[in-house]
Amino acid sequence: FNSVTITITTALPVSSARTVQCLAAGADSYITKNIPLEELLARIYAVLRVYRAEIIPGSDLLDYESICSNMPNGFMYGKILFENEIPVDCKIIVVNPAFAKHTGIEDAAGKRITEVIPGLRSSMPELGEIYLKLVATGKPVKSEIFIEALNQWFDYILSLLYQEQEGYFTIVIENITDRKQSEIDQRNSDERLRQITEVSFDCIWEADATGMYTFCSENIRDLYGVSAEETIGHRYLYDDLVPGDQESNKALMVSILEGRERYNREKRVIHANGQVKIIQDVGIPIIDSEGNIIGYRGASQDITQQTELIEKLRFSEEKFSTAYNNAPALLSISELETGKYIDVNTTFLQVSGFTREEVIGKTSVEMQWITPENRLKILQEFREKGKVDEMHLSLRSKSGECVICRYNGQSIMINGKPHILSMAKDISKQVKLDENLKINELSLRQIQMNPHFIFNALNSIQGHILKKENKIALDFLSRISQLIRMTLEFSCKQFIPLQEELVFLNNYLNVEEMRFGDMFTKEITIDPKINLRSTMVPPLIIQPLIENAIKYGIMRAMHSGKLLIEFAKKNSRVLLVSIQDNGPRIESSNFHEENQDFSKRLNVLNIIKDRFRLLNEINNTDIYGMSVINLADAPGDQIGIRVEVVLPITRRYTQ
Numbered sequence: 001f002n003s004v005t006i007t008i009t010t011a012l013p014v015s016s017a018r019t020v021q022c023l024a025a026g027a028d029s030y031i032t033k034n035i036p037l038e039e040l041l042a043r044i045y046a047v048l049r050v051y052r053a054e055i056i057p058g059s060d061l062l063d064y065e066s067i068c069s070n071m072p073n074g075f076m077y078g079k080i081l082f083e084n085e086i087p088v089d090c091k092i093i094v095v096n097p098a099f100a101k102h103t104g105i106e107d108a109a110g111k112r113i114t115e116v117i118p119g120l121r122s123s124m125p126e127l128g129e130i131y132l133k134l135v136a137t138g139k140p141v142k143s144e145i146f147i148e149a150l151n152q153w154f155d156y157i158l159s160l161l162y163q164e165q166e167g168y169f170t171i172v173i174e175n176i177t178d179r180k181q182s183e184i185d186q187r188n189s190d191e192r193l194r195q196i197t198e199v200s201f202d203c204i205w206e207a208d209a210t211g212m213y214t215f216c217s218e219n220i221r222d223l224y225g226v227s228a229e230e231t232i233g234h235r236y237l238y239d240d241l242v243p244g245d246q247e248s249n250k251a252l253m254v255s256i257l258e259g260r261e262r263y264n265r266e267k268r269v270i271h272a273n274g275q276v277k278i279i280q281d282v283g284i285p286i287i288d289s290e291g292n293i294i295g296y297r298g299a300s301q302d303i304t305q306q307t308e309l310i311e312k313l314r315f316s317e318e319k320f321s322t323a324y325n326n327a328p329a330l331l332s333i334s335e336l337e338t339g340k341y342i343d344v345n346t347t348f349l350q351v352s353g354f355t356r357e358e359v360i361g362k363t364s365v366e367m368q369w370i371t372p373e374n375r376l377k378i379l380q381e382f383r384e385k386g387k388v389d390e391m392h393l394s395l396r397s398k399s400g401e402c403v404i405c406r407y408n409g410q411s412i413m414i415n416g417k418p419h420i421l422s423m424a425k426d427i428s429k430q431v432k433l434d435e436n437l438k439i440n441e442l443s444l445r446q447i448q449m450n451p452h453f454i455f456n457a458l459n460s461i462q463g464h465i466l467k468k469e470n471k472i473a474l475d476f477l478s479r480i481s482q483l484i485r486m487t488l489e490f491s492c493k494q495f496i497p498l499q500e501e502l503v504f505l506n507n508y509l510n511v512e513e514m515r516f517g518d519m520f521t522k523e524i525t526i527d528p529k530i531n532l533r534s535t536m537v538p539p540l541i542i543q544p545l546i547e548n549a550i551k552y553g554i555m556r557a558m559h560s561g562k563l564l565i566e567f568a569k570k571n572s573r574v575l576l577v578s579i580q581d582n583g584p585r586i587e588s589s590n591f592h593e594e595n596q597d598f599s600k601r602l603n604v605l606n607i608i609k610d611r612f613r614l615l616n617e618i619n620n621t622d623i624y625g626m627s628v629i630n631l632a633d634a635p636g637d638q639i640g641i642r643v644e645v646v647l648p649i650t651r652r653y654t655q
Contacts, residue, residue: 378420505542554583
């Protein structure tokens with residue numbers, strides 16, 4: 001209701017005493033005053049109702065229904081009841097129909113207020129205080145009140161009715177429970193929003209149609225380094241962009257604000273400390289009742305670290321993918337239960353001979369890549385140990401070729417399902433090399449300490465015994481036994497220290513000198529840069545070459561024999577061993593391919609060359625090598641052969 005200005009005029013004949021009484025009671029204060037319409041109606045009704053019997057006895061000058069029945073507000077006229085001059089209750093004299101609508105109380109007229117609202121006095125002791133305040137000031141009381149007994153909120157105007165008897169009053173009420181609940185809900189909502197904005201990692205914001213912030217949570221400082229106070233009304237959504245992004249992003253933001261659609265975008269901004277950050281904005285348009293866009297509401301989040309992690313993860317995945325696809329091993333991923341392949345690498349396809357289309361979605365058994373027995377063997381290993389280590393498998397390529405692999409398997413989870421990451425190394429070539437090496441070792445043993453040497457050495461010992469040269473015979477026998485013992489010991493080793501090899505060679509040469517006397521001389525030269533203890537060499541390689549030089553070189557010479565043996569360090573990786581004799585050259589006319597001695601000498605050299613070839617392949621190197629050089633001291637002379645052996649310098653002893 002709007003307030004209106006009214007003028008009260010007395011039109012009925014009343015006594016001067018009554019007029020004075022009314023004016024004294026305050027009637028003059030209402031001659032000209034802005035008051036609510038409902039209060040005016042209540043006062044007019046109350047005055048006329050109380051005094052109508054005095055003014056026109058027996059008449060209804062202004063009937064209640066004609067004034068208040070159509071009021072939308074609840075109206076009550078009543079009288080305060082006192083005990084010891086203290087207001088304790090009130091009697092309801094008249095109510096309008098809207099009173100029941102607002103309060104839910106029917107048939108209230110003629111009853112005490114405590115009858116119609118039980119528990120009112122105990123739950124609202126302040127009602128008496130409100131009346132006393134009204135009496136003390138003489139002015140209407142307008143306020144809101146929650147009546148606990150009714151569990152409802154009311155807006156009320158309470159007014160006194162002045163007459164000879166005190167205690168009469170009028171009250172106009174309006175039930176505002178729904179409005180109060182809405183206010184409470186709104187406050188709760190606002191409080192929830194405040195709490196959310198305070199604890200949220202995201203910055204909550206609103207912006208007007210131009211993109212200027214109209215609200216933002218305080219954690220905007222984390223994003224841009226400025227406070228909410230510095231932002232609201234001063235900054236735009238497209239501020240602080242990286243210089244190169246400013247124009248394009250500003251244009252994009254303007255188009256977004258005009259587009260009236262939800263948006264989600266990333267932007268690069270410069271924090272107040274100079275750091276570049278990546279911010280993700282998510283916003284929805286705010287539309288007014290007429291369909292006009294008046295702004296956007298949304299949230300912003302710093303995704304710099306997340307973006308960096310994603311980029312690192314992408315880079316890591318790319319590296320893994322590159323390593324996976326280019327790994328020298330056969331790699332595959334298959335379902336544990338079904339065995340179906342979901343991925344294989346390039347090496348797998350190259351070795352197996354299958355195409356990717358022929359593999360993915362198929363099982364190894366379906367492809368006949370693995371036998372059902374081997375598949376069950378792998379599964380059994382997984383069930384028992386959870387993995388497979390160093391299992392040797394014979395696989396079959398698409399072309400039918402046998403592929404021997406050393407297999408390892410690891411269980412992994414993909415999308416919650418168990419899978420097998422399989423790693424297999426093709427060792428077919430290695431197995432073949434090992435077989436050839438064993439064959440070569442047998443051949444090499446045949447040329448090491450051959451029976452003819454031992455037989456001849458024993459004959460020499462026997463001769464010394466017959467000549468009663470027992471000391472020489474015992475020394476000879478001791479050297480032979482030590483030589484045989486070292487040969488047996490070295491035959492099961494892959495490498496021995498060079499120092500032990502030299503002891504073995506000296507023993508052998510001493511035996512040969514005892515056999516042949518002064519038929520030849522020997523000279524051994526050792527590079528001082530060589531560490532004899534830590535430098536490792538393959539055993540029983542040099543001795544057959546020395547024996548070969550003595551037997552088929554020096555013993556065939558037409559002059560005094562000379563044997564030169566040299567150990568030199570070519571570089572940090574290579575050891576060069578030279579065995580030189582002054583016997584006939586290989587292409588000498590004294591030899592031809594049908595000559596048995598010539599064939600035997602070549603056979604020894606070829607066996608050692610073949611062993612070096614196998615060692616190079618097994619160790620993936622090209623250092624092992626041997627060359628045969630014919631020597632001449634003058635043009636046309638045919639004097640001597642030098643065999644040069646190249647060995648890798650290793651300091652690791654493998655047995």
